[in-house]
Amino acid sequence: MTIEIYTDGSSRGNPGPGGWGAIIRTEKEVKELGGREDHTTNNRMELSAAINALVYVDENDMNGDIVLQTDSKYVIQGITKWVKGWERNGWKTADKKDVGNRDLWEALSFASKGLSVEWKYVEGHAGHPGNERCDEIATGMADKVSVDLYHGPRDKYPVDLDAEPAVGAIAKKKSKSSAPGYSYLSVVDGTLEIHKTWKECEARVKGVKGARFKKALSKEDEDTIRKEWGF
Numbered sequence: 168m169t170i171e172i173y174t175d176g177s178s179r180g181n182p183g184p185g186g187w188g189a190i191i192r193t194e195k196e197v198k199e200l201g202g203r204e205d206h207t208t209n210n211r212m213e214l215s216a217a218i219n220a221l222v223y224v225d226e227n228d229m230n231g232d233i234v235l236q237t238d239s240k241y242v243i244q245g246i247t248k249w250v251k252g253w254e255r256n257g258w259k260t261a262d263k264k265d266v267g268n269r270d271l272w273e274a275l276s277f278a279s280k281g282l283s284v285e286w287k288y289v290e291g292h293a294g295h296p297g298n299e300r301c302d303e304i305a306t307g308m309a310d311k312v313s314v315d316l317y318h319g320p321r322d323k324y325p326v327d328l329d330a331e332p333a334v335g336a337i338a339k340k341k342s343k344s345s346a347p348g349y350s351y352l353s354v355v356d357g358t359l360e361i362h363k364t365w366k367e368c369e370a371r372v373k374g375v376k377g378a379r380f381k382k383a384l385s386k387e388d389e390d391t392i393r394k395e396w397g398f
Contacts, residue, residue: 168231173297176212177305186308187216188301199316203308213239214271221278238291294332
């Protein structure tokens with residue numbers, strides 16, 4: 168049996184009030200989960216979504232291969248590449264600093280032990296039905312909006328998780344490069360800055376080895392980039 172999990176996290180401010188959402192689908196049923204915290208970050212909510220989904224699977228003796236989809240590269244890279252080294256090094260990074268969000272990384276490592284999990288990245292806000300629904304749950308939780316969490320037969324679930332991303336969402340993504348920027352993000356020496364103009368961003372990153380930069384078209388897009396970059 169294959170168990171499909173979709174997760175997402177959100178925070179209003181980084182830090183700020185936040186929420187997480189998860190969908191667990193088996194051959195017979197679908198279960199939605201969600202939760203919130205008053206003061207948190209995007210990354211903590213992304214981690215919380217994955218942790219709670221895997222704990223639910225384990226506690227309910229749901230045996231099978233798990234495919235967990237998330238739009239957080241931070242979560243995927245951490246659990247598949249970084250966490251074993253952190254554990255060996257006493258939860259220190261390569262430059263001897265304390266690992267951020269250690270409590271949740273320990274929880275995720277523990278929750279995934281003994282489970283067959285394939286960690287799959289999906290692009291956020293690109294029309295993927297599972298990711299979009301988890302985003303609805305997460306943002307609703309963050310905003311203290313009432314969210315009806317589904318738990319019932321798979322064939323009665325109102326979201327078509329197998330549908331292809333909406334054409335409009337794909338077109339919107341493709342048109343980003345030529346659209347004017349809402350803001351411009353740059354990372355130099357591990358420090359993130361957000362600029363109002365490309366000129367400011369360019370002045371910071373030009374000629375700097377290892378610098379990163381990207382244009383955001385909206386506040387939502389800006390938050391997504393920050394999340395993908397681990398901020």
